[in-house]
Amino acid sequence: MSEETAEVLTIKVDEEGVWIAALSGRFDLPKVLDFLMSKGVRKYNQGAVKEFVKQKSRTYWKIAPRNEAEEKYAQVVVHVAGDGMSASITIEPPFFTHPWPTPKDIEESLARRGVVFGLDEEVIEKLARLKIFNEAITVAQGIPVQNGENARIEFLVDPDRPLELDTEAQKIDYKEISAFVHVQEGQEVAVIHPPTAGETGRSVLGEEIKPIPGKDSVFPVESGLNVSEDGLHLIAALDGRLLRKNNRLSVLPELEVSGDVDFSTGNIDFPGCVKIKGVVRDGFKVVSVGDIEVRQMVEGAYIESGGNIFVAGGVRAMARGRLISAGDITASFVDQAYIRAQGSVIIKNSLLHSDVGANQSVRVMGDRKSQIAGGKVLAGLEVVCQILGSEMGTKTEVVVGISAERAERRRELQALISRYEKDIAEVDNNLTFLKNLDAKRALTEKGQKQKISVMKTKFQMQAALIAMTNELKELEESLELTKTKGVVRVQGVCYPGVSITIRGVVYKVKEAFKYASFTFDSGEIRLRAFDA
Numbered sequence: 001m002s003e004e005t006a007e008v009l010t011i012k013v014d015e016e017g018v019w020i021a022a023l024s025g026r027f028d029l030p031k032v033l034d035f036l037m038s039k040g041v042r043k044y045n046q047g048a049v050k051e052f053v054k055q056k057s058r059t060y061w062k063i064a065p066r067n068e069a070e071e072k073y074a075q076v077v078v079h080v081a082g083d084g085m086s087a088s089i090t091i092e093p094p095f096f097t098h099p100w101p102t103p104k105d106i107e108e109s110l111a112r113r114g115v116v117f118g119l120d121e122e123v124i125e126k127l128a129r130l131k132i133f134n135e136a137i138t139v140a141q142g143i144p145v146q147n148g149e150n151a152r153i154e155f156l157v158d159p160d161r162p163l164e165l166d167t168e169a170q171k172i173d174y175k176e177i178s179a180f181v182h183v184q185e186g187q188e189v190a191v192i193h194p195p196t197a198g199e200t201g202r203s204v205l206g207e208e209i210k211p212i213p214g215k216d217s218v219f220p221v222e223s224g225l226n227v228s229e230d231g232l233h234l235i236a237a238l239d240g241r242l243l244r245k246n247n248r249l250s251v252l253p254e255l256e257v258s259g260d261v262d263f264s265t266g267n268i269d270f271p272g273c274v275k276i277k278g279v280v281r282d283g284f285k286v287v288s289v290g291d292i293e294v295r296q297m298v299e300g301a302y303i304e305s306g307g308n309i310f311v312a313g314g315v316r317a318m319a320r321g322r323l324i325s326a327g328d329i330t331a332s333f334v335d336q337a338y339i340r341a342q343g344s345v346i347i348k349n350s351l352l353h354s355d356v357g358a359n360q361s362v363r364v365m366g367d368r369k370s371q372i373a374g375g376k377v378l379a380g381l382e383v384v385c386q387i388l389g390s391e392m393g394t395k396t397e398v399v400v401g402i403s404a405e406r407a408e409r410r411r412e413l414q415a416l417i418s419r420y421e422k423d424i425a426e427v428d429n430n431l432t433f434l435k436n437l438d439a440k441r442a443l444t445e446k447g448q449k450q451k452i453s454v455m456k457t458k459f460q461m462q463a464a465l466i467a468m469t470n471e472l473k474e475l476e477e478s479l480e481l482t483k484t485k486g487v488v489r490v491q492g493v494c495y496p497g498v499s500i501t502i503r504g505v506v507y508k509v510k511e512a513f514k515y516a517s518f519t520f521d522s523g524e525i526r527l528r529a530f531d532a
Contacts, residue, residue, distance in 0.1 A: 009035050012060060013071075013097055018044065019060035020052060029053045033440055036063075038133065039096035042441070043070050071095035076109035079136065084203030087115045087140040093133040103128045110140065117206045118142050134439060145201030148214030152193045157183055159244040181243075183236040183251055189225065190234040190249075192217055224251030241273040243290050243307055245326075252290045261286055261301070273307070282318065291327075298323070298331075309341075314349070329358075351377070351385075368492070372396060383488045389495030389509065401486050401503035401520065413472040420465045427458045488518040491530050500525060 008024045009032065018041060020032070027035075032053055036044060044064040052061040074094035080087045087110065094100060101109075103124045110119065118140045127137060159181060183189060198211025219227055219234045222245075226235045236242070240251040252272035257265060260278035268274060273290035280286055282300040291307035298311050300320030308327035315321060317337035323329055328343040339345060339356045348366035353374035356362060362379045364370045370386035376397040377383055389396045434451040437443040443451065488500050490513070498509040500518050507518060507525035515530040 011035075011039055011041070011096060013066065015066060017062045017066045018064040019062050020049075021060045022052075022056050022058050025056045027053070027056075030440075037440070038093055038131075040072065040074075040093040040098070041095065042072070043067070071097060073098045074101045074105075076101055076106055078110055078113040078115060080113060080115060080204065084205050084207065084209075085142040085144060085201075086138055087113070087204045088136045088138045089127070090136045091127065091131075091133045093131070100131050101128060106139070114205045115140050116204075117202055118204050140204040142203045142209075143201045145209040145211045146199035147212040148196040148198035150214040151195040151217035153190055153217060153219065154193060155190045157181065157187070157189045157242055159242045159249060181241060183240065183242045185236055185238050187236045188233055189236055189242065189251075190219060192219070192232045194232070220248050222248040222250040224253070225249060241290055241307075243273070245289065245306055250290075255288075260296075279313070282320065308343070315339075317354070345379075351375075365491070372398070381486060385490060386492040387495075388488070388490045388493075389498040391495060393495065393497035396498045397501075398488050398498065399501040400488060401501070410472065410475050413468055413475065417465065417468050417472065420461055420468070424458060424461050424465065427454060427461065430454055431458060486520060489530055490514075490516045490518075 008022065008027050009020060010023055011018065011020045013019070020036075029050065032049060036049075041064065048061065048063045052063065055061070072092075072095055075092040077090045077092065078087060079090070089106065089110070091101060091106075103121070106124050106128060107119065110116075120139050120141070123137065123139050126132075127139070195214030195216055197213050200211060201209035203209060218231065219225070221227065221234070224237050224240055226237045227233070228235065234249075236251050238251055238253065240253050243250050243252055254273045254275055255268070255270045257268070257274070257276045257278065259265075260281055261268060261276055261284050262279075262281040267285040267287075269285070269287045271289050273292070274286060274288045275293045275295075276286070277295045279296045280294055280298045280301040280303065285302040285304075286292055286294075287302075287304045289306040292303060292305045292309050294303075294309075294311045295313065297313035298315045298317070298321060300318040302321070303309055303323045305325045305327070307325070309323055309325045309329045309331075311323075311329075311331040314333040314335075315323065315331050315337045316335050319336045321336070322338045323340075325341045325343070327341070328346060329339055329341045330346045332347075333349040333351070334347055334354050334356070335350070335352045337354045337356075339354060339358075341358045341360075343358065344360040345351075345356055345358045345362045347362075347364040347370070349364075349370055351362075351364045351372045355376050357378040359380045361381050362372075362377050362383045362385075364372050364385040368386060371390070372383070372385045372388050373390040374394045374396055376399070378399045381400065383398050383400055388398070431451065431454050434443060434447060434454065437447060438451065486502060488502070492514065494509055494513045494516050496509050496511060500507045500509065502518065502520040502525050505520065505523065505525050513527065517528045517530050518525055519528055520526075
């Protein structure tokens, strides 16, 4: 005969059967069922158990006949993850007259399943000592394979280097500034850092997992560049301008026009960079896949560049000139022009009566009289100037901000995430209920299928929630950038006659302001101090 005790219950077995008694009255049916499970008593008379709970008998109460076939030893159930990188065990408790498995017993069970690497002996000892049962515990971890890193290109000359101008300086000689990146024949432009092989991993089954080596890389060369024999160095093959377009690198030859673009030259369409020392006259065209640099002035001409446009002398377009750039447009002044830049528009002196659009910023700074007056200015992020409008109340329209589509998508994501979180919480409650029934051996075959179905539903919902949360995070970061930069800033005076639109909200300036910033806040445009 054997006997064991718990805090409020005790159990024994003899030739006649299995008996249970109360040491105190602080228990109910679930507590008794848990107690029997912990003692490995799997079969019993449910009616006898319920009556025992009702009577709370302090004398031994028979709940099952003696059946040695049911008096099972502990079972150590081993589960190896599909990728072989972890193993867990679940201990099914022994009938209480049989011993609890020792750490050695557990390790032997693992070895029979082939788990021989990465054993956590401390966890195994704890499982045996604390007699943790019916709970999957990870007891072995493999070493994850470290795949190799791909080759990396390092640019020694940055093809995307922005034009750096001290727009606050009072003395800038625009004729001496070059807006473009030049290289010389033989100059090293970039190097490739080779891929790495990675580090071998090992599964809990002792198997080596070979890493996937990093992928090699080649320079994205279009023309005007040579690759060294070992493929690791990129060298300029000629003097010219370094340009990246459609993620391909080129050193383009430079077409230099020593005088004006007029009837003596005709229109220019050049597959490289163009440098014009004189004026681009009214009615003429200059088209280039590379950068365009004009050292004097642009009149009512058409200028189109696949790179940047730089006009040292300014643009006097007479309502006919058009400047279109895939990069930035920089000029001393602009008057009555149509301008579109995928980058930014940077003006030193004045931007007058023009239709200007930039995906990034419009900056008219560099002189105390730097002014935007008349026309329409659109910018994705910000408009910054010294003077906005004029004393005469010239109608001037400025638009900055984000699209309505982005704001609507944010609202959709926030509502979906809230709904999914509530649904997952409800699924969790259902799953907990089913697991509790399963633990008490009270779950039917139909219930088992339902539990699996609920678990699958939970995993699918969690995956969808993660995707939506990541999208919202990226969108919030984008909107946060717009919040910071989506402003109109005037360091000098903003005059009446100016209309400012930020994110669809319109603000009409009716009195003069100095040192002002116009920002979007809580659905309104608010006036704040100028922030450089």
